[in-house]
Amino acid sequence: MPKRKREQAAATNMKTTTTTKVTTKTTKRTKKKNSMSSKSNKSNKSNKSNKSKSNKEIKFKGVARSSSGKKFVARFRVGGKIQNFGTYDTAKQAAEAHDRASIQTGRPTSKLNFLDQVPKNYKPKKRKHRSTNTSGYRGVYQVGKKFRAAIFTAGKLHCISTFETAIQAAKEYDLAAIQAKRPTSDLNLSMEVESSSI
Numbered sequence: 337m338p339k340r341k342r343e344q345a346a347a348t349n350m351k352t353t354t355t356t357k358v359t360t361k362t363t364k365r366t367k368k369k370n371s372m373s374s375k376s377n378k379s380n381k382s383n384k385s386n387k388s389k390s391n392k393e394i395k396f397k398g399v400a401r402s403s404s405g406k407k408f409v410a411r412f413r414v415g416g417k418i419q420n421f422g423t424y425d426t427a428k429q430a431a432e433a434h435d436r437a438s439i440q441t442g443r444p445t446s447k448l449n450f451l452d453q454v455p456k457n458y459k460p461k462k463r464k465h466r467s468t469n470t471s472g473y474r475g476v477y478q479v480g481k482k483f484r485a486a487i488f489t490a491g492k493l494h495c496i497s498t499f500e501t502a503i504q505a506a507k508e509y510d511l512a513a514i515q516a517k518r519p520t521s522d523l524n525l526s527m528e529v530e531s532s533s534i
Contacts, residue, residue, distance in 0.1 A: 396431035410434040444519035475509035
């Protein structure tokens with residue numbers, strides 16, 4: 337074989353061996369990365385399932401496990417944002433702190449854990465109406481010159497009926513809210529409805 341052809345053949349052999357070395361290195365790296373990522377995905381999934389299981393074990397409202405999983409956090413939403421009210425050693429301590437904070441912010445008694453610890457003169461704050469509410473009553477909407485009462489139950493909007501005045505519609509909404517076992521803070525005319533239904 338002439339000298340020139342031997343050099344070309346040797347050069348092509350070098351190229352193929354270097355490319356095979358490079359490809360084997362890259363495949364080893366990708367295999368290592370894939371095995372590491374699958375291990376981390378498995379551990380993340382098991383951590384998530386452990387957290388969800390541990391939070392299901394807690395039987396108090398507004399109490400969750402801390403990020404470490406060893407302590408308990410008292411929290412609830414204020415103005416659409418979750419607000420924490422401290423970290424405690426036991427779930428019961430966190431539930432008591434949740435109730436104290438709930439009472440201070442005026443939340444309804446249906447959101448509390450220990451109803452026997454509620455002050456006798458406690459009155460929860462009335463929930464605010466939406467900015468789009470023009471009738472001034474919860475669950476009452478103006479349709480032309482009449483007023484319609486409607487309530488959400490089981491994830492669906494149920495139209496109660498249409499009335500001549502907003503007060504009539506508000507009373508019917510309150511009756512439907514009582515039947516749906518809503519807290520009294522959701523009612524429009526709590527005193528009038530309770531006295532008329534007795």
